[in-house]
Amino acid sequence: MTEKFVAACGVAFVALLYLAGYAYLDGYYEFFDIGVNELELSPQHIFAHSAPVYLGPLRELRGQILNEVAPTVTICILLVFISSILLVFISIIFYKYPNIALTLVTVFAIGGMVIVPYFYAHDLGKSRAEKELHTILPAVVLEKPGETYLSEFQSKFNEIGLLYFLTASTTKYFFVYRIGDKRWWVLRVPITAIAGLSVHQNGLKVPQDREQSRPQ
Numbered sequence: 001m002t003e004k005f006v007a008a009c010g011v012a013f014v015a016l017l018y019l020a021g022y023a024y025l026d027g028y029y030e031f032f033d034i035g036v037n038e039l040e041l042s043p044q045h046i047f048a049h050s051a052p053v054y055l056g057p058l059r060e061l062r063g064q065i066l067n068e069v070a071p072t073v074t075i076c077i078l079l080v081f082i083s084s085i086l087l088v089f090i091s092i093i094f095y096k097y098p099n100i101a102l103t104l105v106t107v108f109a110i111g112g113m114v115i116v117p118y119f120y121a122h123d124l125g126k127s128r129a130e131k132e133l134h135t136i137l138p139a140v141v142l143e144k145p146g147e148t149y150l151s152e153f154q155s156k157f158n159e160i161g162l163l164y165f166l167t168a169s170t171t172k173y174f175f176v177y178r179i180g181d182k183r184w185w186v187l188r189v190p191i192t193a194i195a196g197l198s199v200h201q202n203g204l205k206v207p208q209d210r211e212q213s214r215p216q
Helices: 004-031 043-048 051-063 068-091 100-135 149-154
Strands: 137-144 162-168 173-177 185-192 196-201 205-206
Touching: 004 043, 004 051, 004 100, 051 100, 137 149, 137 162, 149 173, 149 185, 149 196
Parallel strands: none
Antiparallel strands: 137 196, 162 173, 173 185, 196 205
């Protein structure tokens, strides 16, 4: 019985980490109108992005990202407080029916463990994307002969914009085309249409790795 309980706790812990990482990335790329399923993310990459979700509140206490996540944390605290009151109320009302009380407590506990971290992580990821919009690295792209997707898109505007590399999947590059500070679009370009791509930071070329190009 003890071994089964330990195993169940381990599975639940891993599932919560995966859920938090997935929700974080889902919120991050939702800001750019990109679905997580488009990116073919590896499980390791999703697990890695559960760290900001659980370390975020600790950094918030130190005042580092207070303005970024304070509203969501406040809501989460209120939800936990309300849930605690409800659990006490259920325990008092149904003390004569322990099985019913245990079932309700379990449902509330599981719901709180899943729903609260998911929405918190999603909101945190979206806030991080908005913050990093203006820190994406500029890209120089060379299209293959006969491929004019990027050049045709750029020709639609009278103003000159800049192209920024966002991320990539196994089949597509995702770029942000930005004009000024407030006008921007996300472009999906097949990898087969690109002859060369270089990303620059402070005038230096940055080698591109598909996993490293994603949010940290």
